[in-house]
Amino acid sequence: MLVAAAVCPCPPLLVPQVAAGAADELADARTACSDALAVLAAARPDRLVVVGPGGPEGAEEYAEGARGTFRGFGVALDVRLGPGESGTGEPDAAGLPASLAVAGWLLDHVAWGAAPVRGLAVGEGLPAGRCLETGRELAAGPERxxxxxxxxxxxxRTLKAPGYLDERAAGFDGAAARALAAADTAALAAIDAGLAYELQAAGRAPWQVLAGAAEGAGLAGRLLYEDAPYGVGYFVAAWS
Incomplete structure (x- = not known):
């Protein structure tokens, strides 16, 4: 059963070493992520599953200790997904996708030790129905x-955004923010995958996995951060 969830953005710029001189620009987002992770720890889970966007389709699992790296962003920084014992030696170029590498950094940043960790990268093209079913499977059973x-x-969101300005973007992000704030699983499940793709919203599939996992869980939501630096919508939310 799902006992808590945290929603965080996944730009590599969230990692101070990657952002370098611009690190302060996402300081509030980092703080909000740490607060959301504290909510997860307080729920005393038996297991933490990290869900993030991966390849174009399908889903791929990663064990605790799986390695990731930010060397592709010009920084000699390697991370692991949780404190597992695997992942020794040189980083594997085919390791964690960027979203799970950012999660690995966040978990290390808060010294996560509340529960074992595993990762799941879901394709950005994964249909909503499969996302919802994946979430239901993650939450099935008595395990917390x-x-x-x-x-x-x-x-x-802006002319300088990675996808340029699209007038639909602000409304899309506003609806997502409201759904995350209210733990509205139906609204997340109803996100238009085609529109999300056109707006380059990488969170659509992971959010819909969350929607499936949280069905019937009775969780309440709080939006801890909302902004669009660099023209990209970033949200931090905590459900418990």
């Missing part, structure tokens, strides 16, 4: 499960 859900909103 917490989710750390990584994903960004639209990337089309």
């Amino acid at each position: 499960v917490a989710l750390l859900v990584m994903g960004d909103g639209s990337a089309c």
Whole structure:
């Protein structure tokens, strides 16, 4: 059963070493992420599942200790997904996708030790129905499960955004923010996958996995952070 969830953005710029001189620009987002992770720890889960966007389709699992790296962003920084004993030696170029590597950094940043960790990267093209079913499977059974859900909103909020300006982006992000704030699983499940793709909203599939996992869980939501630096919608929410 799902006992808590945290929603965090997943840009590599969230990691101070990657952001370098611009690190302070996402300081509030980092603080909010730490607060959301504290909610997960307080729920005393038996297991933490980190869900983030991965390849174009399908889903891929990662064990605790799986390795990730930010060397592709020009920083000699390697991370693990939780404190597992695997992942020794040189980083594997085919390791964690960027979203789970950011999650690994966040978990290390708060010295996570509340529960074992595993990762799940879901394809950005995964249909809503499969996302919802994946979430239901994660929450099935008596085990107390917490989710750390990584994903960004639209990337089309300004002229300088990665996807340029799209007038639909603000409305899309506003609806997502309201759903995350209210723990509204029906609203998350109803997100238009085609529109999300056009707006480059990488969080759509992970959010819909969350929607499936949280069905009937009776969790209440809080939105801890909402902004669109760099023209990309970022949200931090805690459900408990």
